Each structure stands twice: as structure tokens, then as C-alpha cells.
Amino acid sequence: GENVEQHPSTLSVQEGDSAVIKCTYSDSASNYFPWYKQELGKRPQLIIDIRSNVGEKKDQRIAVTLNKTAKHFSLHITETQPEDSAVYFCAASTTSGTYKYIFGTGTRLKVLA
Amino acid sequence: NAGVMQNPRHLVRRRGQEARLRCSPMKGHSHVYWYRQLPEEGLKFMVYLQKENIIDESGMPKERFSAEFPKEGPSILRIQQVVRGDSAAYFCASSLPGVQETQYFGPGTRLLVL
Numbered sequence: 001g002e003n004v005e006q007h008p009s010t011l012s013v014q015e016g017d018s019a020v021i022k023c024t025y026s027d028s029a030s031n032y033f034p035w036y037k038q039e040l041g042k043r044p045q046l047i048i049d050i051r052s053n054v055g056e057k058k059d060q061r062i063a064v065t066l067n068k069t070a071k072h073f074s075l076h077i078t079e080t081q082p083e084d085s086a087v088y089f090c091a092a093s094t095t096s097g098t099y100k101y102i103f104g105t106g107t108r109l110k111v112l113a
Numbered sequence: 114n115a116g117v118m119q120n121p122r123h124l125v126r127r128r129g130q131e132a133r134l135r136c137s138p139m140k141g142h143s144h145v146y147w148y149r150q151l152p153e154e155g156l157k158f159m160v161y162l163q164k165e166n167i168i169d170e171s172g173m174p175k176e177r178f179s180a181e182f183p184k185e186g187p188s189i190l191r192i193q194q195v196v197r198g199d200s201a202a203y204f205c206a207s208s209l210p211g212v213q214e215t216q217y218f219g220p221g222t223r224l225l226v227l
Contacts (some may be wrong), residue, residue: 006155032214034214034215034216036218042220043117043204043218043219043220043221044156044204044218045218046215046216046217049214049215089155089156093214095214098161098168098169099144099146099161099208099214099216100146100158100161100169100171100172101146101148101156101158101216102158103148103155103156103157103158104155105154105155106154106155
């Protein structure tokens with residue numbers, strides 16, 4: 001069935017360093033890939049998304065890259081700050097289907113001051 | 114422009130009782146999704162509804178769980194005869210017709226079954 005794998009499960013970086021989170025999806029029909037940030041006890045918040053017709057998208061300190069051939073996509077956060085500490089989830093969706101999200105298992109990012 | 118609303122935020126039930134979770138989508142959104150998040154885990158899709166229609170319920174347990182999204186009022190996720198394993202955070206998300214891929218999440222309902 002559809003599956004999204006996410007690595008690493010935990011990640012600690014020093015403030016100012018970069019963080020990279022990687023996801024792999026199984027459904028070749030997937031064509032929309034959002035990333036969500038979830039702080040403890042809060043709702044998931046969309047931070048960036050990418051569609052399959054582009055290979056990279058950037059928004060200030062956050063960027064996402066997509067390799068459709070390899071079915072990989074990654075989140076890059078540069079110049080990390082303590083407030084970036086949270087759990088990050090990747091997801092894959094098929095816009096010709098029911099649009100349901102298949103989520104990765106999450107990455108707990110800790111930015112050390 | 115209020116975001117997705119869910120109530121109650123916290124719900125405590127004893128085994129065997131019913132739980133009713135409500136979700137009011139963002140204004141203009143006619144598509145609602147329900148997801149379940151077990152402690153320390155990711156979100157799992159349960160059901161996708163449009164007004165008065167269940168579009169995809171492939172993630173719903175076969176028994177005790179049901180969902181609806183009536184013409185008027187919020188979407189409701191109903192869990193009958195709750196068991197301890199139902200304890201989780203239940204999130205709903207909504208999206209605009211025509212832009213279904215972008216989903217906005219509510220604050221969740223944290224269900225605790227004693």
C-alpha cells in the first residue's frame with residue numbers, strides 16, 4: 001500500500017547550523033508534497049509544499065527539493081533558531097485521487113542554543 | 114477569517130461510552146478530512162467527506178466509527194463503545210473546492226478513554 005518513510009526520527013543541531021529531513025514515498029502517482037511543523041500540543045501547520053512539476057522551492061530559510069525519479073523529497077532549514085524546535089512531518093498526496101495525505105512518522109528537531 | 118475549529122478540545126470518556134467530535138471547516142471550505150494521531154506517532158488518514166457525502170473512508174475502522182458532514186453544521190466523527198485504544202488526538206482538516214491538496218488543520222480533540 002501507500003507508504004511514506006521519514007528520516008531521521010530525531011535530529012539535534014546547534015543554533016545557526018542547517019537541518020535536513022528526508023522522505024521517501026512509494027506511490028508513483030503522488031504529485032503533491034506538503035511539510036508540516038507541529039509544536040507540542042498544537043495543530044500541524046503547513047510550512048512549505050511542492051508539486052511534482054518542480055524540483056525545488058524556497059521560502060526564506062526553508063527549502064524543499066523533490067526527486068520524482070527516486071521518489072525522494074527533502075526539507076532543508078538553514079540558520080536554525082531555537083524556535084525551529086518542533087516535530088516535522090512530511091506527507092504525500094495524489095491530486096487526481098481523494099487528496100488524502102499519507103504522512104511520514106515525523107522528525108523531532110531540537111535546536112540547541 | 115477563523116481557522117478550522119474543533120470541539121471539544123479535550124474529551125474524557127469511560128470505556129463503553131460514546132465520543133462525539135466536531136469540526137467546523139474554514140469559511141468557504143467544503144472538504145473535510147479526519148486524521149488520528151496516536152501518542153508519539155504520525156497522523157493517519159481516517160476519512161474524507163464533502164457536504165452530505167463520504168468520499169473515502171478507507172482509513173476508518175470497520176466497527177464503532179462513523180463520520181458525517183451534513184448540509185448544515187459541523188462535521189462529526191462518532192466513536193461508539195470507546196475502548197482504551199481509541200485514546201488519541203483527532204485532527205480534522207479542511208480545504209477549498211478546487212484546491213483540495215492544501216489542507217488546513219484544526220487544533221485537534223484529545224480523547225482519553227479511562
